Amino acid sequence: MFLRFVLAVSVVLAIANVGLTDQPASPNGWRGVGQTSPAAPNEGVRVASLPIDTAQAAAATTPDTVSPVRYEAADGRELTLSGQEGQIWREYDLSRYTLRVTTTKRPEQAVVDWVLRETGYEAWHGQPLSILSASPRKLRVYHTPQMQAVVASIVERFVGAEADRRAFGLRVMTVNSPTWRAKTGALLRPVATQTPGVQAWVVPREEAAVLLADLRARSDCREHNSPNLLISNGQSTVVSSTRAQNHVEGITMQPNSWPNHQQKLGQVDEGFSLAFSPLASVDGKMIDATIKCTVDRVDKMVPVIVGAATSSAPEQKARIEVPQLTQFRLHERFRWPSDQVLLVALNQVALPEFTLGKTAVAGLPLSLPGMSGRADLLVMVEPQAPTANPSSSPAALQATRPTEFRHGRY
Numbered sequence: 001m002f003l004r005f006v007l008a009v010s011v012v013l014a015i016a017n018v019g020l021t022d023q024p025a026s027p028n029g030w031r032g033v034g035q036t037s038p039a040a041p042n043e044g045v046r047v048a049s050l051p052i053d054t055a056q057a058a059a060a061t062t063p064d065t066v067s068p069v070r071y072e073a074a075d076g077r078e079l080t081l082s083g084q085e086g087q088i089w090r091e092y093d094l095s096r097y098t099l100r101v102t103t104t105k106r107p108e109q110a111v112v113d114w115v116l117r118e119t120g121y122e123a124w125h126g127q128p129l130s131i132l133s134a135s136p137r138k139l140r141v142y143h144t145p146q147m148q149a150v151v152a153s154i155v156e157r158f159v160g161a162e163a164d165r166r167a168f169g170l171r172v173m174t175v176n177s178p179t180w181r182a183k184t185g186a187l188l189r190p191v192a193t194q195t196p197g198v199q200a201w202v203v204p205r206e207e208a209a210v211l212l213a214d215l216r217a218r219s220d221c222r223e224h225n226s227p228n229l230l231i232s233n234g235q236s237t238v239v240s241s242t243r244a245q246n247h248v249e250g251i252t253m254q255p256n257s258w259p260n261h262q263q264k265l266g267q268v269d270e271g272f273s274l275a276f277s278p279l280a281s282v283d284g285k286m287i288d289a290t291i292k293c294t295v296d297r298v299d300k301m302v303p304v305i306v307g308a309a310t311s312s313a314p315e316q317k318a319r320i321e322v323p324q325l326t327q328f329r330l331h332e333r334f335r336w337p338s339d340q341v342l343l344v345a346l347n348q349v350a351l352p353e354f355t356l357g358k359t360a361v362a363g364l365p366l367s368l369p370g371m372s373g374r375a376d377l378l379v380m381v382e383p384q385a386p387t388a389n390p391s392s393s394p395a396a397l398q399a400t401r402p403t404e405f406r407h408g409r410y
Contacts, residue, residue: 081142085128090148092139096159101232108134110234114279115139115154117290117333119147153282158234162284165386166233166338170276171212174375176220178348184211188343195330200344208341208382215378230384233280242271243352245298247321251308261308261318268323270296270352274379280338287383288335289342295328295377297350326350338383346377 081087094108101107112134116124123143124130131142141151157163187210188201203211215221225239249266278289301321308318328349336342350373 081129086144087128087130087142088145088148089131089140089142090151092141092152092155093137094134094139094155094159095137097163097234098136100164101235103232103235106136107235108136108139110236110277111139111155111158113236113277114157114234115151118154119150123147156282157279160282162280162282162386163233166280166284167230167384168233168278168287168289169380169382169384170225170229170231170237170239171227171378171380171382172224172239172274173215173378173380174222174224174351175215175218175378176375178376180215180218180221180376183214187211191334191336191342193344194332197347198330198332198344199347200334200342202336202340202342205339205341205382208343208380211343212380220375231276231278233278236275236277238273238275240271240273242269242273244268245270245323247301247323248319249322250320251306251318253308253310255310260310260313260316263318268296268298268325270298272296272349272351272377276379276381278381278383280383284386285338286335287338287342287381288333289381290333291330291344291379293328293330293346293377293379295346295349295351297326297352297373299324299326299350341383342379342381344379344381346379348374349377351375351377 081089083089094111097111098107104110112132115132124132128144129142130147131140133140139151139155141148143151187203187207189203191200191202193200216223224241229237229239231237245268247266247268248263250264251261252264253261272293272295275292276289278287280287302324304320304322305317306320308316310316328346330346334342334344352373
């Protein structure tokens, strides 16, 4: 009986020993239930986490480690991002920026947009294999160390100490005559542009105030946005003035009804739309900004007679209209000192009549007598003086953030 008991105990211990030896040991000699073994070198992606400031470095920073990142291929195979071309995985904390911005539902998208502007879209859609993904709190990047350095510099411009102290005033104006240059041309210092016909200058703040007062005093000048419009660092805004022009773009045949065709209506939006996105440097001394502007004007509707014949009306015809358009496109990036004001002139672009005059009179167009339907479209960007730096920790920002319910953007 005693021998049987000893034999049973020996068998149990042998089975337990096999179960333990099947599990790789951790550095401290044991591991808990469900814990996975560390990956072998060169079998995974190096992972690093960047904190938003040095105060959180001790708690948030993790050294480059080897950790496998797996995904499923189209044929069902499970693959691993091995980083064979030197790619590393990093996560950047965006909380300091995203908790501060309340004017849009997805503030992190601005970070992605600026990364793509700085690096180029093709850098993320070819070789080497790369990933760029943003959530409301983190930006996840899988790329080479050189590209990670560029991304880190962009992120720092959003979350750095100067980022939440910067704002920008924007004014969009039209002046019917370019003669405003005669008085103020000596104050303007030219800036190089890439779009033919577009001019840009930088002006000291004091002289810019004099220039603005002179423009406002002109009878042919009109402002198209609120003078109190301020844009936060890294965010975008759109100033637009458009209206719809309807026309008959075609016909649809209906042989079994009268009339035997139906007009197909189309719509053309004419006017201008200007998108502006600024971003200050880490030290706040330089400003980068992109300006994208589209201008469309319907000169006239060209009539065209098309056949609408049926068996009962073989000679029947119908009239359609083809819009004759004048268009202008601008998409440029500007860089200038933060103590200067940027002035961009799109020159004499074709604008619809309703955008040219100062006031509307019932039954009359909004243009003044003698106008040609063209105007100098001016964009003035004034970096505001830095404000006092409030508490910038994520906890403080979350505590002071107002409770708002917004639908879409404004």
